Amino acid sequence: MIHPNSEISEFDIIIIGATGDLSIRKIIPALFKRYADGQIPEKSKIYCLARQKLDNSSFTQKISQQNKIDFKNSKILREFFDKINYLCIDIKSPDSKNLFSLQNKLTKDRVRLFYLATAPELFGVSAQFIRENNLANNKTRIIVEKPIGKDLISAIDINKALNSYFDEDQIYRIDHYLGKETVQNLMVMRFANQLFEAHWNNNSISNVQITVSEEIGIKGRENYYDSYGAIKDMMQNHILQLVCLVAMEPPSKFDANLVRDEKLKVLQSLKKIEDLNEICIGQYGLKNDDEDQIASYTQDSKKHDSKTETFVALIAKIDNWRWAGVPFFLRTGKRLKTRASEIVITFKPIQHFIFDKTEKNNTLPNQLIIRLQPDEGLKILLMSKEPGPGGIRISPSYLNLSFSDTFKNKIPDAYERLLMDVVRGNQTLFMRKDEVEAAWSWIDPIISLIKKNNRLPETYIPKSWGPTSSFDLLKRHGFEWCEPHY
Known part of the structure; x- marks a missing residue:
């Protein structure tokens, strides 16, 4: 290493x-x-x-x-x-x-x-x-x-072409999300702190949510985006890589190939989605009111009959001992309310409440919130006593670690970190070809399921949190989306 x-x-x-x-x-x-x-x-x-x-x-x-x-x-x-x-x-x-x-x-x-x-x-x-x-x-x-291909077949072709001239240990497939300090800190937080790792399983965790939202549309990327869409552009790479880092088993040591071996196991454990009701797709429409004049996707792309999705939300399930029964709710989209990338791990409620029952309504499940952008940092939602006399009143409070406030040195851009890792020959934060192909192996059937059933994207209003059906998706499972902490 x-x-x-x-x-x-x-x-x-x-x-x-x-x-x-x-x-x-x-x-x-x-x-x-x-x-x-x-x-x-x-x-x-x-x-x-x-x-x-x-x-x-x-x-x-x-x-x-x-x-x-x-x-x-x-x-x-x-x-x-x-x-x-x-x-x-x-x-x-x-x-x-x-x-x-x-x-x-x-x-x-x-x-x-x-x-x-x-x-x-x-x-x-x-x-x-x-x-x-x-x-x-x-x-x-x-x-x-990225993107390494448009589907599994094209990804295999690209990897074969690269490997025809260079060995795998010479190839660095970059995903700039993995260069973010918070993403790297996720591994340190998990594997260097007994506090978290002891509870990092289905006994303690209720659900995991990953949101990657963008305010912008597709300006300057019209041709590319219309042939890819949100599933191929974001879900197949950025979001699945975040799933891997949350869900992976600890490697025996912090070595590039051992880390990537564990990430690969997560991708191979993803349960195939066969129920269309576990997927929601959307496309941003027109917003024309007193506050905003925002063009629709079809206007931006100049393709008025386009069925390309600019939003996707789905439920991922990991079929292994640690994560069985824990849903991973994943969503990403363009022209959403704000630019934010966040992982929210919600823990199960305490098994027995000892305080006054009237206070129980004031309690919330513990959460670990990992912010990737715009302000990188960690937040932990805890229950605490409100200060003052008159008995115990419980209210939620946050422990907040903002990297920009805590660390005096400027946080390097993800590309800065990753480029220097390439110079050093450190492949830990780069994707191996089997990871790329395993991700496509899970994504391709999702796209096929949507096409087979002629599912069209639901129109949503720009500066919202996406289609109504994305909220219904979670309600059916007894959950609701956590709005990003921006």
């Missing part, structure tokens, strides 16, 4: 698809922040490959404009931009002059990262380009971003 604070060695990073949104808005800003914090060695270089005919100056200007950075007022930013080499290269038919220039610039024995910031169908082509043009060395690492 590589220590997470181990020294960063010199490295080169080559971004393929460097003019795209992922590169401009996520990868390069994350590298800049690590450089500004002194974590990127002075001799490390950034090579940006794309088809657009740009020079270094116009490319860095593009970065500044899209991230609203004043280039002139930052000495550190100018130093960082000096590390960038832009090369106009089409990976399908590379220009021999620019390719030769890249081959000569790469340092032979340095860690070499290739970030494939391209469409998934180009992952195999990119891997072939790297290998056949002798750009890889014995310290090469390949980074790919």
Whole structure:
């Protein structure tokens, strides 16, 4: 196991698809922040490959404009931009002059990262380009971003294409949710505290809820989103990875493959959903009132007959000893009330209430609330005595750990953490191919069930918490959604 604070060695990073949104808005800003914090060695270089005919100056200007950075007022930013080499290269038919220039610039024995910031169908082509043009060395690492395929078959094809040119231990499938401090803290909280792990089972836990809500619509992603939808875009990867971290068994030690072995077991234990009543899908409609004018999904996508879901809620059940009988309520959607990502673990009520029966109505089940965004932190809902004379009055109260308030150091962006993990060769927070394929094996039948029954998405109002049927879904099981703590 590589220590997470181990020294960063010199490295080169080559971004393929460097003019795209992922590169401009996520990868390069994350590298800049690590450089500004002194974590990127002075001799490390950034090579940006794309088809657009740009020079270094116009490319860095593009970065500044899209991230609203004043280039002139930052000495550190100018130093960082000096590390960038832009090369106009089409990976399908590379220009021999620019390719030769890249081959000569790469340092032979340095860690070499290739970030494939391209469409998934180009992952195999990119891997072939790297290998056949002798750009890889014995310290090469390949980074790919979700989505890994549109279904199980395409995911297997992508994984086979990558593995044709690189070993599995060289491939880093990134899910930026796993780079969030709170997500990592979930493992520490579970496995380093007897207080939680002793009660982390169906004897003590009533239900688990995971909500990933977005205020935004699909602007700029119309074509992508209409061919994927909420189930493939969010449920298959981000949310199922969170389920794994909540539900996994403790590994024998904190080792990348041992952690991923346990996550895989969770995915393989997910019970197939065969009842359509355990799934709710929705699509945001039009909101046009005195407060807001928000276009509908069909207006945003310019596809007026689109049946793509922008919201999904479902009940997942894990068929194993620890979690049998505990429902996992999962939901995600666009144009919801607020941007929030939260895991809520609700514990069972106490078995015997010793206080005045009139106070029983004031009690709530204990909850552990894990906030991923916008403000990362943990909250624990406890029952406590209200201060003052006149007997015992019980009321809910929270123990609150806000990372931004508690820790003085700035919390790194998820991409910052994950990129440095790739440099270190630490694969703990990255998905293995069998995880990806197991997730699709569970998701594909859900999509087939919806299509087979011609289930259409229910329209919901933007800035709400989604379709009415999503609330009915929980009511039928005797529960209700926990509204995110924002």
